[in-house]
Structures are given as structure tokens and as C-alpha cells.
Amino acid sequence: MIRIGILGTGGMALAHAQAYHAIENCELVAACDIDAKRVNEFALKHKIPEIYTSAAEMYEKANIDAVAIVTPDPFHHPLTLEAIAAGMHVLCEKPLALNKADAEEMRDAAKAAGIINMVNFTYRNSSAIQRASELVAAGELGTIRHVHAFYHQSWLVHDYWGDWRSSPTWLWRLSKSHGSAGVINDVGIHILDFASMPLGSLASVHCRLKCFEKDEGPQIGEYKLDANDSAVITAEFTSGALGTIHTTRWAYPHQNSLRLDLYGDKASIEIDLDQSFTELKINRKLGRKSMDWETLDCGQTPTVYERFIRSIETGEQDQPDFARGADIQSILDACHESSKTDKTIQIHPQ
Ligand SMILES: NC(=O)c1ccc[n+]([C@@H]2O[C@H](COP(=O)([O-])OP(=O)(O)OC[C@H]3O[C@@H](n4cnc5c(N)ncnc54)[C@H](O)[C@@H]3O)[C@@H](O)[C@H]2O)c1
Structure with a gap:
């Protein structure tokens, strides 16, 4: 036990x-x-x-x-x-x-x-992303040239999860002095992990972060509302693929929507977690003919919690480990630097 x-x-x-x-x-x-x-x-x-x-x-x-x-x-x-x-x-x-x-x-x-x-x-608890990674590793998508990914929330414009104005749970996320580095580090991190899981890490990013003015003014009580609320990233992967990745707290009516599209020269995949955690859509090419979108049932995958307990039992470290966490952290740091300098920041060599 x-x-x-x-x-x-x-x-x-x-x-x-x-x-x-x-x-x-x-x-x-x-x-x-x-x-x-x-x-x-x-x-x-x-x-x-x-x-x-x-x-x-x-x-x-x-x-x-x-x-x-x-x-x-x-x-x-x-x-x-x-x-x-x-x-x-x-x-x-x-x-x-x-x-x-x-x-x-x-x-x-x-x-x-x-x-x-x-x-x-x-979000790795979705078997769709696990299956997509296997398909990419097996070469079933061919060369992937473009990735499109987003993570959209809207709790700044809707009370799905309560009123952010009066809740410390949400207010610390808006305030740099309370340790928040904004939406990009809060939930953008998930979509960066999600997008780079099948393809490998990012070579470089160009990122724009924005903190929008709020009707409530720049501060509520002890919380200065100064952390970013939206992020738009253009990314180049170490594989050479280009990506557009965005995340925001303003995308009404998206409550908690993650989406990943991978466009390869043999097949393309779309994952929409609003639709399903366990299914993905795939469109395979046959010669120069385009086939219909097919829905793939990806079954079940162990959750991160289950992987953690199983790793302790077996002594075999599963993913996502701290090394992966640190790699994603280097992407986040590069996004902040890019937004500050308006420059493309290199992360890993291609
Ligand atoms: N993986 C996910 O999908 C996911 C989803 C939501 C939140 N999170 C992460 O979980 C963490 C917590 O988020 P939350 O929404 O539960 O925040 P929260 O503000 O609701 O709860 C945090 C709790 O930690 C306590 N706390 C603060 N400092 C402490 C300390 N030194 N020792 C012990 N307790 C302390 C607070 O009193 C509070 O009860 C954050 O890092 C957040 O990014 C992850």
C-alpha cells in the first residue's frame, strides 16, 4: 500500500x-x-x-x-x-x-x-493524445508541417466557476505579486505540453502576452490585476513543423476547451476535448485522394495519478516527469522573454 x-x-x-x-x-x-x-x-x-x-x-x-x-x-x-x-x-x-x-x-x-x-x-489523461503520439511515432501522419492548438477558458467573462472578483482561488492567478505568471503559465502550459507531446519539443517561439484592462480597475484588495490573460504564440518545432498556439481567459463561451490539429503529408489528426477525451478524428490520404474523416476510438489510458502510484510500486519512472516539466518551463520562460523583447527566442537547436 x-x-x-x-x-x-x-x-x-x-x-x-x-x-x-x-x-x-x-x-x-x-x-x-x-x-x-x-x-x-x-x-x-x-x-x-x-x-x-x-x-x-x-x-x-x-x-x-x-x-x-x-x-x-x-x-x-x-x-x-x-x-x-x-x-x-x-x-x-x-x-x-x-x-x-x-x-x-x-x-x-x-x-x-x-x-x-x-x-x-x-490532459495527458486523454487517451486521444496518447494515441496521436503513437501514430506520429509510427510515421502514420508522414511529415507534419503545421500544428494548430488552443486552450480557451472564459472565467473572466462568465461565472461558470464562481465570481473571480471575490475569490482568492481566481484572484491569485491574475496577480504577479501572488506568484502568477498569467494564463500562459496557468493553463497555456497544458496546451504547450499537449502540442509538443507527439512532435517533440519546440526549437523557438515568438510570443505576444497581453493583460487586458478590467472594468474593476487595476487592483482588487491586495491583488494587482497585472498578469497576462491571453497569449498568442508562433512556434517552430525541433522537427521543423510550424505551430500556432494560443490560450486565453476571455474566449466566451468556451469554458475549458483544448484542441490540437496536426497536419501531415500522409494524414491529419484533430483532437477536440470538448467532443471527447477518448476519440480523435483522422483523415488519411490515399495517393492524391482525400479520404473521409474517420473517428478513432482510443480506449483508456492510465491517469497521471495512476502512473505516479504505479511508478512508485515498480520503481520505473513514467511520464510526465520533472525533466518534462523543466523542458516545458523553458518554453514558458522563452515566451515571456519573447513578449518582452518582441524577438524570436531559440529554445532547442533544430
Ligand atoms: N493540473 C491541473 O489541471 C490543474 C487544475 C487546477 C489547478 N492546478 C494547480 O494546482 C495548484 C493549486 O491550485 P488551486 O486551484 O487548488 O488553488 P487554491 O488557491 O484553490 O488552493 C491552494 C491551497 O493551498 C494552500 N496553501 C498555500 N500555501 C501553502 C503552503 N505553504 N502549505 C500548505 N498549503 C498551502 C492554500 O491555503 C489553499 O488552500 C496550482 O499550482 C494550480 O496551477 C492544476
Whole structure:
């Protein structure tokens, strides 16, 4: 039985608790949050026996093999390094850190300690993206020349997930001084992982980030509303393919929409997670004839949570690991630099 503790018991911790409860050989034994009321309610709701209000205390006293770090972004780096020093396996929420240097430090510390490490790129739980990666690796799409990908949300213009104006859960995401690097690091990170999973990493990016004026003014309470809300990226992949990738919090009526289109010279694929997590559309060419779009059932794939627990059991590190998290972090850093300088930034040589 793998014994696990959750650190940070806000919105996303619910998905973690439900996932660990559903995995047979995993026991959720501890929860920790600096907000005592929140962690007590969370522990009661999810029947978690041990409750802590300090990470250091949980690391020292709880009888756990692994920790899930589900705090806001700025705490991922210090809390992960402490967990590694305490000998724990770590599943850290995305983004792994606030910058490439910190993410690489986490990657190197995890490797040196020999612990299982994973970053929660949740949309890999879609079997469609796993199957698309297999098809690309098998050469079924031929040469891919263009990639189009987006991740659209609209909680700044709709109350699907509550009123952002009065909720710290949403307000810290809009504020640089609360550790947010904007929509690109918050959810753009998922579409960057998604788009570069089948093709390999990015060689270079040119990116435009924008923080839009809000009717509420530039500040709500302690939260300055200064982090980017939209990002538009033109990317070149190490394979030579060109990509257009965008993400925003203003794309009403898209609540949480991810889409990836890959255009190859033998076949093209479209994945639309609003339609299905387990199906993709493929259009294969026969000679110079275009075939009809075909829907491919991609079956099931283990979730990141299941991969994490299985990796601890077998000792075999699965993906997405900290090295992948650090690579994506280097793309994010390049996007910020590009937006600041209005220049194309090289990431990996082609
Ligand atoms: N993988 C995904 O699809 C996905 C989805 C949503 C959020 N996230 C990530 O999950 C993380 C948490 O997001 P959220 O929406 O749950 O935020 P949240 O603000 O709702 O909850 C964060 C919780 O962490 C607690 N906390 C802060 N500092 C702490 C510390 N030092 N020790 C212990 N607890 C601490 C806060 O009190 C709060 O209860 C973020 O990094 C976010 O990017 C990932």
C-alpha cells in the first residue's frame, strides 16, 4: 500500500483526493494546508485521518511514502525540495516552478535522490493524445508541417466557476505579486505540453502576452490585476513543423476547451476535448485522394495519478516527469522573454 499526503487543500485538491481514493493500492492518510479551517473540512469530507497546518510538520511526522503538492505555484519549488530531502516521492502540480532554473533544480534534486517524480499535466489523461503520439511515432501522419492548438477558458467573462472578483482561488492567478505568471503559465502550459507531446519539443517561439484592462480597475484588495490573460504564440518545432498556439481567459463561451490539429503529408489528426477525451478524428490520404474523416476510438489510458502510484510500486519512472516539466518551463520562460523583447527566442537547436 502506497501512503500519500496532500499538501494544499483548495480547489484542485479535490481531483487528487478522488483519484487516490479510486486507486486500489493507495491510501490517502494525510492532508496539510496553512488554512486550518480548510484542511479540517477537507480531511473530514475525504476521510483523511492525519491533519497538518505546516508542510515541515507533515514531512516529519506523517507516515507517508509520497506527497502531492497542490499549493499555488510559488510554493511548488521550496515544498518539493523539502519533500525530496525528506525522502518522499513527489507528484507536483503544474507549473513545476516559476522559472526554468528552479524547475531544473527540482529535476536534478529528484534524480540525485532517486525518487519518483511527476508533474500533473492532466490532459495527458486523454487517451486521444496518447494515441496521436503513437501514430506520429509510427510515421502514420508522414511529415507534419503545421500544428494548430488552443486552450480557451472564459472565467473572466462568465461565472461558470464562481465570481473571480471575490475569490482568492481566481484572484491569485491574475496577480504577479501572488506568484502568477498569467494564463500562459496557468493553463497555456497544458496546451504547450499537449502540442509538443507527439512532435517533440519546440526549437523557438515568438510570443505576444497581453493583460487586458478590467472594468474593476487595476487592483482588487491586495491583488494587482497585472498578469497576462491571453497569449498568442508562433512556434517552430525541433522537427521543423510550424505551430500556432494560443490560450486565453476571455474566449466566451468556451469554458475549458483544448484542441490540437496536426497536419501531415500522409494524414491529419484533430483532437477536440470538448467532443471527447477518448476519440480523435483522422483523415488519411490515399495517393492524391482525400479520404473521409474517420473517428478513432482510443480506449483508456492510465491517469497521471495512476502512473505516479504505479511508478512508485515498480520503481520505473513514467511520464510526465520533472525533466518534462523543466523542458516545458523553458518554453514558458522563452515566451515571456519573447513578449518582452518582441524577438524570436531559440529554445532547442533544430
Ligand atoms: N493540473 C491541473 O489541471 C490543474 C487544475 C487546477 C489547478 N492546478 C494547480 O494546482 C495548484 C493549486 O491550485 P488551486 O486551484 O487548488 O488553488 P487554491 O488557491 O484553490 O488552493 C491552494 C491551497 O493551498 C494552500 N496553501 C498555500 N500555501 C501553502 C503552503 N505553504 N502549505 C500548505 N498549503 C498551502 C492554500 O491555503 C489553499 O488552500 C496550482 O499550482 C494550480 O496551477 C492544476
